[in-house]
Amino acid sequence: MSNTSDHTDDQAVSSAAPQEGDPNYLVGLDLDGRRVVVVGGGTVAQRRLGLLIASGADVHVISREVTPAVEGMATSGQITVVLRAYADGDLDGAWYAIACTDEPETNAAVVAEATRRRIFCVRADIARLGTAVTPATARYDGMTLGVLAGGQHRRSAAVRNALLEAMQSGVVTDDSTPITPGVALVGGGPGDPDLITVRGRRLLGRADLVVADRLAPPELLAELGPDVEVIDAAKIPYGRAMAQDAINAALIEGAKAGKFVVRLKGGDPYVFGRGFEELEACVDAGIPVTVVPGITSPISVPAAAGIPVTHRGVTHEFVVVSGHVAPDHPDSLVDWPALARLRGTLVLMMAVERIEQFATVLIDNGRAASTPATVIQEGTLRTQRVLRADLGTVAARVRDEGIRPPAIVVIGPTAGFAVEPHTS
Template sequence: MAEHSAYPVGLRLAGRRVVVIGGGQVAQRRLPALVAAGADVLLVSPSATPSVDAMAETGEIRWERRRYRDGDLDGAWYALIATRDRVANDAASAEAEARRVWCVRADDAEAATAWTPATGRVEGVTVAVLSGNDPRRSAAVRDAVVEGLRDGSLTRNRPRTPGVALVGGGPGDPDLITVRGRRLLAEADVVIADRLGPRDLLDELPPHVEVIDAAKIPYGRYMAQEAINNALIEHAKAGKAVVRLKGGDPYVFGRGMEELQALAEAGIPCTVVPGISSSISVPGAVGIPVTHRGVAHEFTVVSGHVGPDDPRSLVDWASLAKLTGTLVVLMGVDKIGLIAEALVRHGRPADTPVAVVQEGTTATQRRVDATLATVGETVRAAEIRPPAVIVIGEVVNVAAPAGPAA
């Protein structure tokens, strides 16, 4: 008999009875999608994985703690059979056939009346791939399509939605931007980019995309915030899809709210895409956890762009000195000596470990270690330049330090 291909269809299971037999790893993988589809899920199994158990505890599914018995598929629209008991699987499969219930079998695809495709979801689009009995090929094709949708390579020519997206690009490594941020970048007509954003991604943009340098280089030429706001408004009003590509997260010392407020006043729609903050990712890139059991139960992130004695400073350095957790200082390279002196003056021990990480997550990343007593001179001697993240606290010594500066 000639082999027939499967007929693809999307099942609408909201409010409909679905029976899952077996509470192991297969069920753990499949149940979330069934719950997301709104199915009324009944699990029949004497045991379950902790994750499946948690779903039952929270009421996402109903769980009858027993083995399968005839009649369990009564009223079901769909069944997933996933036990290690071949006899039980055959019996449940036979009941599904008799009741005309679409049935997936984890142990024997040929004995099933339905197959589960390799699926992925991106921005409201569901990708489902079937390739017969070759699940690895299905997954590979699914992954390629999903990645193309996420990074925009499969949708570059689709109609663009005018407006602005404030995209947090992460700490510098282009692989650390969110998938949503990368997709919006691929769909942009205009990109207004910071120096601290993932600059390598700009090379991937099509030639027609206008790239505007909004670099705020410390102690050098910069584009005033008002000019950035005006550029965002001007291009958005011209009907362009505009991406404001920022380093880290737009709202962590990124002035993202100022830009959002300017756009709102101009009646420009704006999407905010969070990014990975350098305050967490850069220490992690050099082996420093900002919290660690038995060492630090909290971490505090502060801006060091003005010194402790500057009347413009909003940081309570005296209170910070009394904390025992981790202190992460951003934009504080040239003020770290003054910051360290203030912390020691207010009670933080002078031998508190400090790590300074320059250009973290990039190819030019480097780390130097010091203490509060020595960090000012160490930074000067090592010629550390912005951008750099400064970590203060015992977490610096959780892993072996990197040694002297390169």
């Protein structure tokens, strides 16, 4: 793993004894504005062009024919394409070359010309016969990762992928860059810890203080270092009416103390999560705030149970409603008669404890009792339960089956779909 701006990497390992394995010397090339010739225009060339373009190289592709994607790169001015066979002399002025045709004799000729001109050349079909080897490469957060494994391409790709995932997830962090004190409102996703966003997990790995909701994935907290302070938002010692003010105060006080604070919430911070209230409080206090969206449970939890909230020819709309307030409560802002007339999908959040009231008001206002209704408890987790019923029977089924929060209720034609995806 090397940082493209670090010129001292060699010094750190220069005294190490030679190691068995890949004998190639891993180096970064400055190709910005320099001519690179790629002989071949198929899928192999196509895969290599992206990084060459990103490096700023002056890329010339020589091939009798090219893929539509390569043609598109030429049309957009990213590369130059010459539609003909390779000829000796095509590497004139090149700094780097890649031979990736499906003709071994052509690839050999390209390598021969490159060797004669002292140009490093990758031979895609038989790597050991070239004078350069392309490592398994990835770019992330200003760094370039490169892995060579003595021609074992699957191994090098696997190691590259593992390193990239570790950095994206925050398991491996670059602590050399100080992070500015402030607050990040991070959506933790629907429950499965693998469903947090890459950015969310990375910021969580940089936190000094984490204020976590009850529905935030607890496995993510287990990954934190021993020096990270964790506050359970449900246990802040204030009465229920004061709980949000206490959470806001914890965020602000932590940031003012010079800490990077992550407010870890279930789902998405702005979907029934009071995230905007926390944003306002921090901004009013002069605290910089980053908002990291999360995979929201009204869509992802039904998907995990095999239920799409929309489906061509069946439903063109879906509505997400909080069931926190009863339909007959004076504080309710929901137009339940309008929802009863809806032909699409209705997703009820925090509604399982009042499901009888919601089902009754929908039926009384015209929604058919036979409308499919599915309840998903602990969606996306190994303990997920799916109860399939209809609007007329769902309340009794929930009671009989002992369904408890957290659970989501899906009402509408697609709730009757019964093709559950495989879980891996």
